[in-house]
Amino acid sequence: MARLAATASLLCAAAAAAEPLDGRAIFTGAVVGLEDGATARRLARSPCHSCHGRDGRGGVEGDAPPIDWSVLSRQTIDRLAYDEARFARAVVEGVDSSGRALSRLMPRYAFSQGEIAALQDYLERIGAEQRTGATANSVTFGLPELPGSPVLTEELAVAIRSGLADALGGGTVWGRSVEIVTFRDGAPPPSMLAVLSPRVEAVPGYAALGVPTLFPLGALEGDEDPSIVRAATPSRAGVRAALAGAIAAADPASVTIIATPDTRERADAEALGLALRLESPAMSERIRISPGARKDAATDRDALVILSEDGLNAARGWPGPVWLSWSALQAAGGALEGGHPLFAVVETPWIVRRAIETGGHPIIAHGERIGAATAEALMAAGRNLTRGGLLEALEDARLDEWGLDYATHPLTGAADVMFVTLNLRQN
Ligand code: HEC
Structure with a gap:
């Protein structure tokens, strides 16, 4: 007592x-x-x-x-x-x-x-x-506005609803309708079970509030906790490993990774360098990280890696193979010239293929896919729905058709990285 x-x-x-x-x-x-x-x-x-x-x-x-x-x-x-x-x-x-x-x-x-x-x-x-956001009759997901794009956000919401409805074969799951509520990024979120597709930078903030994130826009680092966040695209670590494997397989005489000092890009370049050394210890001596390329001494067996728009200049007149990140390629527009093999890294092959097939915006393909994945997870989670249970249920959801498999890739659902060869006309 x-x-x-x-x-x-x-x-x-x-x-x-x-x-x-x-x-x-x-x-x-x-x-x-x-x-x-x-x-x-x-x-x-x-x-x-x-x-x-x-x-x-x-x-x-x-x-x-x-x-x-x-x-x-x-x-x-x-x-x-x-x-x-x-x-x-x-x-x-x-x-x-x-x-x-x-x-x-x-x-x-x-x-x-x-x-x-x-x-x-x-x-x-x-x-x-x-059970926030889940009532007897409905379950609500929040969709934060894409920065500066209210119209595209609405289109994304429509695509998600259509993906959901197709996968559910109607409107409801376990007696609940599924609501997608858009809100201003940064504004107080609605009462929601989980947040769908926020910017990847916003994920830790939601996690700190106990709100799970499904399918952020942008790549996770790769060391996040899949009990609070699940992506639908490979992580940065996953993309790096795939890129390192592809470069090592090409066995170039040297690899120059373009990056300006003291930037996020530089940290990425160093991580890629490390991944390359792990992949091919013999190549260790032949990897350079540099703000520019030494074209004079380069041959057609020297590889160049460009991670961002800033590095595109280095590709001009480079004689050997060039590896470009997807974001660098998108920024390049007409600024690329041919003559050397150019490989672009596509981190979301499923979405890109679908966007090309349908002629639609990649974000719409993303929306349909994550709508379907959310529907499958809701079905697998059962009637007694919780935030934690929903994320766990992704591992039991049937998602092969959508190129997703959370039993094998708990955090990202996918590790698929594609390398496309670009055929550019020499000018
Ligand atoms: C590594 C796994 C693990 C972690 C981490 C863990 N637990 Fe446990 N916990 C168990 C297991 C297994 C039992 C059941 C043990 C038994 O029955 O002998 C248990 C039993 C309990 C019980 C007794 C429940 C009962 O019905 O008698 C409580 C309370 C509890 N845990 C609270 C916590 C709290 C709070 C934390 C975090 C601070 C925590 N546990 C972390 C595995 C874990």
């Missing part, structure tokens, strides 16, 4: 402290300032959601049980109901509500009382948060 009273007063002290602790950030391992350093490291390695699921419904890893507070606070045939003190004992000491030791699969975390209270507070609202 005395101990419980002490616990309670500690909890009050924590509640009175200036900054309320963010229980979601503890649950997801995103928290930075935990009182105990070793616990912070353990949590970063093994956040609760990695075993108990983003929605706390359990079963993601091993036999992790549901830990939503509505479940913990009820007695079961195996154990007593949890209260604050029993919850603290389970998490800190690994002893369940009936006094039995939990298996070693459940880590022990030396949380402070304040941290435990914040965690419990989150587990009390996790169920509602996870």
Whole structure:
């Protein structure tokens, strides 16, 4: 009794402290300032959601049980109901509500009382948060406006709705209609289950609010957590690996990667250089990263890699093979000249092929495809829909037709990178 009273007063002290602790950030391992350093490291390695699921419904890893507070606070045939003190004992000491030791699969975390209270507070609202945007009759997705393009945004919304309707064979899934609500990027988002196709830069902001992202525009880095974000195009790391493989297979005498110092491009170039060295250690000595190309000494066996528009000048008069990123190619317009083999990296072959077939904008092809993928995920997720459950369901969704496979590529669904040879007239 005395101990419980002490616990309670500690909890009050924590509640009175200036900054309320963010229980979601503890649950997801995103928290930075935990009182105990070793616990912070353990949590970063093994956040609760990695075993108990983003929605706390359990079963993601091993036999992790549901830990939503509505479940913990009820007695079961195996154990007593949890209260604050029993919850603290389970998490800190690994002893369940009936006094039995939990298996070693459940880590022990030396949380402070304040941290435990914040965690419990989150587990009390996790169920509602996870069902945001889903009612008995409808499920809502937010679609942020494409920067400066309200018209294209509307067309994207139409394409997504059409992809959804085709895949669902009508309007509803598990008795719910699916709503796509557009909103201004940066404005307060609507009440939504997940956000569809925001700019890739916006993904961390949504994740910090507990909002999952489906199919961002732009490539992810490749190390993001697929329980909160799933893309429909290869990551930057994936594209780099594919590019390194293609260049190594061509076995050039040297490789010059064009990049200006101190830029994002330079960091990309260095990462590509590293990927090339991994792919072909023998080539290590022959890779250069440079702001310009040395054309005088170059031969038709020296390769050039251009990652952005800024590097296009270097391609002029270059005698050897040139590899161009998709964005550099799009920026090039008529600025490219022929004479040497030119390879463009296409990171989204499915979308580009479809856009060429239909003569439509690639964003429309993207919309139809992600509409279909969202529909399949909703069907696989079942009636008891949560944010975490929707993202998990992508792994069970049938998406081959759309060139997507989340069981094999959990984060991106696709690793397909295509290299097209451009035949330009020599002028
Ligand atoms: C590495 C996987 C893993 C991680 C990470 C993990 N757990 Fe567990 N947890 C388990 C497993 C497995 C059990 C069941 C152990 C048993 O029944 O003996 C469990 C049991 C529990 C229980 C007891 C539930 C009951 O019904 O008695 C609670 C409470 C709990 N975990 C909370 C948490 C919290 C909070 C976090 C994050 C701070 C967390 N767990 C992180 C795997 C994990």
